[in-house]
Amino acid sequence: MQRPKGTRDLFGEELASIRHVERTMSDVFKRYGYEEVETPAFEPLELFTKKSGESVVKQLYAFKDKSDRELALRPELTAPVIRLYISQLRSAPKPVKLCYFGNCFRYEEPQAQRWRQFLQSGTEIIGSAQAEADAEVIALSDEIMRELGLSDYELRIGHTRLLREVLAHAGVKGSAQDPIMRAIDSREEVRLRAELDCAQVKARDEKLLRSLIALRGSVKVLRQAEKLVAGLPKAKAALGDLHEILEHVRSFGAEKFTIDLGIARGLEYYTDLVFELYIDGVQVAGGGRYDELIELLGGDPCSAVGVGFGVDRIARALLGRGMIVPRERLDCVVLPAGEGVLSECLKIAGELRRVGLLVDIDLMGRKLSKAIAYADAQGAKGAIIVGTKDLKEGKVTLRDMRTGKQELVARRELVNKLKAVP
């Protein structure tokens, strides 16, 4: 039997790396005051089509259950978490700060760093329209990367409302902006030109737009952008928002970012701030503000900002750098030597495990020489050899697997003796 296409079996170093990433994220989320939530792996199909339209159905694992309900495996976690908020937490004290981990599913062709089932994590701040909320989400993302030792990541920050206001000024309104936003996001000159022609954008506005999306760099580019949109108060306000967010980001202690006004995230639900995080050219996280999604999904209008992380991609980046998570070593392996000692071995293993030691025991009925080789192969620090003769005298042999030194220890002292060893 083969695995379904685009899925993976996880074990060994790779799984250890993923768990390490999850643990680190979980710690940071908690430190920032987020509460963990978990939602079902499948949801009503509508939850995902509402925000992105029918076009996403072909990238969904959508199906009907035995009662003809239209369902889909979740392709991402923001919409389910927002659904949870609307149905269970709408009157919780604001802001509602949630974090989550979970598998997501997309029916796409697998390729590098892209699978049909993958792990996402993330956070959402629901109920705050303040710039400091946007800034906290960015600061948290920065902190996670630094905590993981991936401080050479690239953080790009942009603002979709800025671009949309410029388009609105040029006479392109509402959803007519979407194809243009996608073209901007693709960074393909030809495609953008075609879309702008199609929307009959005037040369002057096109020039303004092109100048804006080409802006990239430090806070200095905000000044240039301000000059460009001087005559457009709404666009200027969007820039002011971005400026304020970045001030707060710096106060939070995150200095390392690039302003990139060409980030559009066309298909997504982002309304204002947008940001993306890259490692070695691979996007590992993305986020932003989405002030319309909650209403779209049937809740009362409410602002929200959040970030999603590609857990597998981040774990892969760690492995790619040789940053392997050291495996916890067994404290000892209990080895029966001779007849009639097995039950005593099982008792010893139980006692040691109950005081928190990492203990294995030979379950293969091996002879002592093979059993010691097994203990060695498992990387155990020590072995406890339980022999017929020693046991009759109420003793067992304690062997240091590294040095090979052995000592006889009274059976009664064994637990305390081992507990004392660091």
Add this chain to the structure above:
RNA sequence: GCCAGGGUAGUGUAGUGGUUAGCAUUCGGGACUGUGGAUCCCGCAGCCCGGGUUCGAAUCCCGGCCCUGGCCCCA
């Protein structure tokens, strides 16, 4: 969905029409009936699936499945 390159024991590989499909490693056992990492011996285990061509296919052809990567899109 499309494009390119691939699929031989658990892992890594040799094998281009006729081989008991070889090697290394891993795993289990033994030499070594209470002492490991060495050595030697034994054992388990494989041609992705289905058709076709042929006296004969791991090998050639077709289809599918899966893998690696690219397009689209995205984590």
